[in-house]
Amino acid sequence: MAVIHKAKDNSIKAILDEPELFVDFIRNFIPIDILKNINPSDIEDVTERLLSLVSEQKDGDTIKRIQLKGGKSLFVIAIVEHESKVNFRAPFKMLLYIALILNAHEKEANKEASDEAGNDRKITQTKDYKYPPILPVIFYDGDDEWTAETNFLNQTEMSDIFEKYIPKFEYELVSLKDYSFADLAEFGNVLSLFMMIDKLKTAEAFDELGRLPKEYIERLNDMNVPPHLKELLVKVITVLLRKINVPQDEIDVFVEKIDERGLSEMLSIENYDVQATRREAREEERQRFMPAIKALIDKGSTITEVANILNMSEKDIVGMLPELA
Numbered sequence: 001m002a003v004i005h006k007a008k009d010n011s012i013k014a015i016l017d018e019p020e021l022f023v024d025f026i027r028n029f030i031p032i033d034i035l036k037n038i039n040p041s042d043i044e045d046v047t048e049r050l051l052s053l054v055s056e057q058k059d060g061d062t063i064k065r066i067q068l069k070g071g072k073s074l075f076v077i078a079i080v081e082h083e084s085k086v087n088f089r090a091p092f093k094m095l096l097y098i099a100l101i102l103n104a105h106e107k108e109a110n111k112e113a114s115d116e117a118g119n120d121r122k123i124t125q126t127k128d129y130k131y132p133p134i135l136p137v138i139f140y141d142g143d144d145e146w147t148a149e150t151n152f153l154n155q156t157e158m159s160d161i162f163e164k165y166i167p168k169f170e171y172e173l174v175s176l177k178d179y180s181f182a183d184l185a186e187f188g189n190v191l192s193l194f195m196m197i198d199k200l201k202t203a204e205a206f207d208e209l210g211r212l213p214k215e216y217i218e219r220l221n222d223m224n225v226p227p228h229l230k231e232l233l234v235k236v237i238t239v240l241l242r243k244i245n246v247p248q249d250e251i252d253v254f255v256e257k258i259d260e261r262g263l264s265e266m267l268s269i270e271n272y273d274v275q276a277t278r279r280e281a282r283e284e285e286r287q288r289f290m291p292a293i294k295a296l297i298d299k300g301s302t303i304t305e306v307a308n309i310l311n312m313s314e315k316d317i318v319g320m321l322p323e324l325a
């Protein structure tokens with residue numbers, strides 16, 4: 001299970017680190033027929049091995065090797081960009097990663113060929129050797145339009161004159177803002193729910209989840225989502241709620257609802273009423289602290305002293321005084 005830290009791109013990387021979710025990501029967002037039949041067991045994460053020496057690597061960058069039918073391999077570079085400021089170096093960064101992958105693959109291929117033949121065989125120097133394909137993908141969930149070039153050729157000066165000598169690869173752009181909640185619901189899988197959560201930018205936007213089609217919610221509920229993905233869902237939601245400044249005690253109440261009621265109940269609109277959640281959190285706090293507050297006040301402690309002892313605000317304590325009378 002991946003650990004999520006404060007950065008949002010770490011949350012997305014944690015999602016893509018789950019083979020089941022990464023397979024759905026490829027199937028849903030990359031329109032290549034040969035990729036429709038890949039399985040989680042075909043995925044190998046090679047990020048740490050290939051990117052450990054890259055100083056500019058971000059936590060959200062990941063590289064997978066996919067075993068295709070027939071024994072052939074495909075490398076997928078997935079870079080997460082969530083800042084509002086577009087990264088115009090994206091094509092060049094992809095070029096660096098592509099060169100890094102091919103260089104590492106060449107060394108590995110030559111080593112394997114040498115081990116099998118019992119001598120130092122440079123298989124990549126033979127005429128018929130073919131390098132593996134690389135699929136570069138940028139996942140962008142910023143609010144602005146992605147305006148960086150998607151083809152390295154277009155970011156090179158005098159490309160009209162030197163076109164034949166310039167790398168012409170393109171990366172696939174997956175811009176989350178181009179997908180509505182209804183679009184994502186059509187995918188009908190757990191990944192779509194993660195993507196919907198990622199689209200939520202404010203507490204008020206939670207209402208969108210309450211308007212999802214009934215058929216979508218029922219389908220999710222019938223999937224029997226494994227515990228490790230439910231746990232990841234809780235972590236991703238926690239990161240999101242912290243990002244939009246929801247207090248930790250309110251997050252705890254919300255997460256408890258997910259654990260108790262499951263995915264279908266979690267997606268009902270009342271569960272995403274932030275004000276109701278806050279009222280519930282305050283009520284639980286009152287029930288928990290009222291006996292201690294009453295005991296301290298009966299012993300003659302001042303409001304300030306009670307607040308310091310219980311690490312509460314004086315305003316909250318004053319609000320409970322009528323109930324303590």
